[in-house]
Amino acid sequence: MTATVPRPGPTRSFRRRLWRLAETVTTPVLPSEYLDLVAPLRAGADLRGRVVAVHPETPDAATLLIRPGRSWRGHVPGQYVRLGVDVDGVRQWRAYSVTSAPGRRADPISVTVKAIPDGVVSNHLVRRIRPGTIVQLDQARGDFVLPQPAPSRVLFLTAGSGITPVAGMLRSGALAGSDVVLLHSAPTAADVVFGAELRGLAERGAIRLIERHTEVEGLLDVAELDTLVPDHLERRTWACGPLGLLDAAETHWSTRGHAERLHTERFRPTVITAGDGGAVTFTRSSVTVQAAGETPLLDAGEDAGVLMPSGCRMGICFGCVLPLRQGAVRDLRNGQLTTALPGDGVRVQTCVSAAAGPCELEI
Amino acid sequence: MTVMQKKATNPIAHLTAEDIENLGRELDALRERVVASRGERDAAYIRKVISTQRKLEIGSRVVLLFSLFPPAWVVGTAGLSVAKILENMEIGHNVLHGQWDWMRDPKIHSTSWEWDHVAPADQWKQSHNELHHRYTNVIGKDNDLGYGIMRVDEDQPWHPAHLGQPLYNFVNACFFEYGIAAYDLDLGNKLKNGGHKDPEFRTRLRAVGRKIRRQFLKDYLLFPLLSGPSFLHTLAANFTANLIRNLWSHSVIMCGHFPDGVETFEKTSIEGETRGEWYVRQMLGSANISGSRLMHIMTGNLSFQIEHHLFPDLPSNRYQEIAPEVRDLFDRYGLKYTTGSLPRQVFSAWKKVFRLALPNRRQPVPPASPLDGTPDHPTPALIAA
DSSP: OOOOOOOOOHHHHHHHHHHHHHHHHHTTSOHHHHHHHHOTTSTTSOOEEEEEEEEEEETTEEEEEEEEOTTOOOOOTTOEEEEEEEETTEEEEEEEEBOSOOOOTTSOEEEEEEOOTTOHHHHIIIIIOOTTOEEEEOOOBOSOOOOSSOOSEEEEEEEGGGHHHHHHHHHHTTTTTSEEEEEEEESSGGGOTTHHHHHHHHHTTSSEEEEEEHHHHOSOOGGGHHHHSTTGGGSEEEEESOHHHHHHHHHHHHHTTOGGGEEEEOSOSSOOOOOSBEEEEETTTTEEEEEOTTSBHHHHHHHTTOOOOOSSSSSSSOOSEEEEEEEEEEETTTOOEEEEOTTOOEEEEGGGEEEEEEEEEOO | OGGGGGSSSOTTTTOOHHHHHHHHHHHHHHHHHHHHHOOHHHHHHHHHHHHHHHHHHHHHHHHHTTTTSHHHHHHHHHHHHHHHHHIIIIIIIHHHTTTTGGGOOTTSOTTTOOOSSSSOHHHHIIIIIIIITTSTTBTTTOTTTGGGTOOOSTTSOOOGGGGGHHHHHHHHHHTHHHHHHHHHHTHHHHHHTTGGGOHHHHHHHHHHHHHHHHHHIIIIIIHHHHTGGGHHHHHHHHHHHHHHHHHHHHHHHHHHHSSTTOOOBOGGGGTTOOHHHHHHHHHHSOOEEEOOHHHHHHTTTGGGHHHHHHOTTSOGGGHHHHHHHHHHHHHHTTOOOOEEEHHHHHHHHHHHHHHTTSOOSSOOOOOOOGGGOOSSSOOOOOOOO
């Protein structure tokens, strides 16, 4: 494939030279390190955002308004954004659906977070984070989005915080001319995130809202769709919620022969369960080995012929640190678990860490 | 620990192998407690130090643009010296130790950090973290003992070249960062044994060359040029700041392992060394510097050299906090916690450099024969595993 690369104009090459000069002035760090001190949200900086407000939604959910940095490229309703937050001093990344309608670049975006029991990040975001905090962002991603033009008949099948990507779609106005049914499950009426807003939409006739309060009525059985939304198979359906609901929906739609009309969003495609030992994949070397729970990853790699960086082999020199792309490892010194989801890239000391389940190291 | 038998008094003669393992367990538990309590406060600390250092550096360099005026020269040079010291000691050294890796902030991470030092971070990490911290004070293994150019322990063989070591040490102090870079490259050995043709060595040498070039460009050309009529004054200021930083870090680091009271070890003594024995070696092979909080920060908390050597990867702001507990352990196990004020320790280290420039006055005391043991004064036990 050949393409003509446009020659940088005189201004661009001048700017580039100026930047090179600035790099020499700030060596050994980059000029951006200094600029970050005063303008962390400027164009060209690593993408970050500033929390401008936190609004409680339900007793255990809150909406965060975040003003993204100038490098933010916008989002399509239904997409998610990865958020990097420092909790107890440790950077943690999680994905949340953008719940705001697309706006102008400088407009704040919103994400709505439901605190899950023992959830390190969700509880921090719902209960502790203060306006003014800088958070790390990634560009919006995800294909859980509406096609253009929007389908004329739509069903949203959601539960709990699964309403969040759908809220973004409803708020965008893209479904103004469509016949929309929203079947949403939550423990009680008070637990319905955006409850008042959704009921308002239903009153205005913009959507048909079916609330399922599971504490009283029990969990939704997908077979009930036949009576609740008789034409559901004819609708384009977007489902988001717990894995059980999504699995049941996928079986239901495919046994009825309409799998192509169902779109699902799984926030946690990989559930990391810590075990004892596991398959270790060295991604760039394309090597996978079974490692025991007490074998250091460094030894496992070396035994498999992977060119592992190493040093003191006792956990003090940090010469063996590699990014853990995904999976779980256990610190052999204290049994502490470190888990990583795809994209996290947590760096671990391979000489004192062992596999605690399947894991992938980048080397 | 066999080397200690050579000493007139074996400092660990009173400890059984079980004592040493108990000591190790206590230290492991202390480490775990600190690791479990690392959090927001620590993260805020290092971020604050980094941002203070950066602001101080910018401020000082801006003041130095007008260094033609003597007050600006003095203020700017002082500020830049402090900024450079902070950058190397409390920030660079400690970040490169992985003390802040737990924050998972890719910008403050041992694998991505680079410092204002002519030794590239990866080369320094290898020689310092891997060799010095692992083989602390083991003669023939830990080249930090005299940096391969000096004799700092009676057990190191004397050579007439050592007569010049007070001078070498002074020159090394003035250009310490270059000394470190040469040392990380193992330059002396490589030149002597023809290893300088080795392609890996040449790559490393080029990396050092690049860093030196960039530093020279910045400190001795660009900033002087930006200062216009103050060109020479700024150049002199930058040279002075580098000199002060070198002298300071050299002094602090000399105090860590050279003063009187610090033990050295023989190669054979670490064969089959247990975790507890490794800890004991760190405890006896390091010395602290007493002083104010500001002094501790300026030394990069290497004034808590003992705590740092026990736990090289704990955040530096925690060393001061755990020092009383560590000291209590020394007391309970009857070990000597070597510490003293900066002038005293610097003097002690220099005295050693001068003293050992000459051959030993007497032979080291030979190991006591088992027959000399009496019930009151048991023979120093061989504690090595």
